[in-house]
Amino acid sequence: MKIGIVGGTGEIGEGMALRLSPKYDVIVGSREETKAIATCDACRASLEERDLACNLLGVTNQRAIDEADVVILAIPFRHVAPTLKTLTGFEDKIVISPVNPIERTTYFYYAPPPEGSAAMMIKGMLPESAIVCAAFNNVAANKWRALDEVLDYSVAVCCDDDGAKRTVMDLVNSVSSLRAYDAGPLHAASIVESLTPLLLNIARFNGMKDVGVRFV
Ligand SMILES: NC(=O)c1ccc[n+]([C@@H]2O[C@H](COP(=O)([O-])OP(=O)(O)OC[C@H]3O[C@@H](n4cnc5c(N)ncnc54)[C@H](OP(=O)(O)O)[C@@H]3O)[C@@H](O)[C@H]2O)c1
Known part of the structure; x- marks a missing residue:
């Protein structure tokens, strides 16, 4: 499976590239190809230090979409709509x-768009045949990047297509000790997204770092 990461040079994008590229073909996208190549070089060096082989390619965001089966949108919410308007090929x-x-x-709060969630907004901007899944919303980038730590968290997955949801849940379950949970249709993504400001507030007001969730 080829995984393209739009904004793969960022906090979570690079962490995902580190964790996913030993198992999958990972295509790191950026607005600037040279930045994507530099991220791939850094990831490759970290993985080589740990004797891990990887499959990484640094390209533009557009090429990351064109070459991937699964695309991860790893960019800040405020840049999502303007960025999607410049990209094609999500069919x-x-x-x-x-x-x-x-x-x-003085605290973090959920500020969804009129569509109800980032995921629903994204669905509305993409071609009908693109299948949007919300996943990985509640796993901190620092944890993705801490390669020597086990990623022991639950990941809620929302999607309207059962086959795509299974594919994404299998992808989640293939990373360290992450465990995927079916969290319902894409309409329910607002619930998952809105957990993250809670985690950030818990961290901030209790002197904790990178708080995550475990469903038991
Ligand atoms: N950070 C976390 O712990 C965390 C956890 C869970 C979910 N998330 C979600 O993951 C997404 C990415 O978060 P992040 O912390 O990784 O973000 P980030 O590091 O701030 O940015 C990610 C990438 O977005 C691209 N970008 C920056 N400005 C842009 C612009 N004006 N237009 C287009 N692209 C732009 C940059 O890539 P190029 O410069 O290479 O184009 C950058 O490397 C967010 O939506 C966030 O809510 C983050």
Whole structure:
């Protein structure tokens, strides 16, 4: 399976590239190809230090979409709509949204678009045949990047297509000790996205770092 990461040079994108590229073909996308290549070089060096082989390619965001079966949109919410307007080729692809629309004052709060969630907004912007899944919304980037730590978290997955949901849940379950849970249709993604400001507030007000969730 080829996984393209739009914004693969960022906090979570690079962490995902590190964790996924030993198992899958990972195509890191960026607005600037040279930045994507530099991210791939850094990931490859970290993995080689641990004797891990990997499959990484650094390209533009557009090429990452064109070459992938599954596309992860790893960009901040405020840039999602303008970025999607510049990109094409999502037809028949699975598109994973870890995107959380969050604002902050003295605390973090959920600030969804009129569509109800980032995931529903993204679905509305993509061709009908693209299948959007919300996943990975509640796993902190620092944990993805801490390669020597076990990623022991639950991951809620929302999607309207059973086959695509299974594919994404299998992908989740293949990463470290992450465990995927079916969290319902894409309409329910607002519930998953809105957990993240709670996690950030818990971390902030209790002197904790990178708080995550485990469903038991
Ligand atoms: N960070 C976390 O712990 C975490 C956890 C769960 C979910 N998420 C979600 O994951 C997504 C990415 O978060 P992040 O922290 O990884 O973001 P980030 O590091 O701030 O940015 C990710 C990438 O977005 C691209 N970008 C920046 N400005 C842009 C613009 N104006 N237009 C288009 N692309 C732009 C950049 O890539 P290029 O410059 O290479 O194009 C950047 O490397 C967010 O939606 C967030 O809610 C994050």
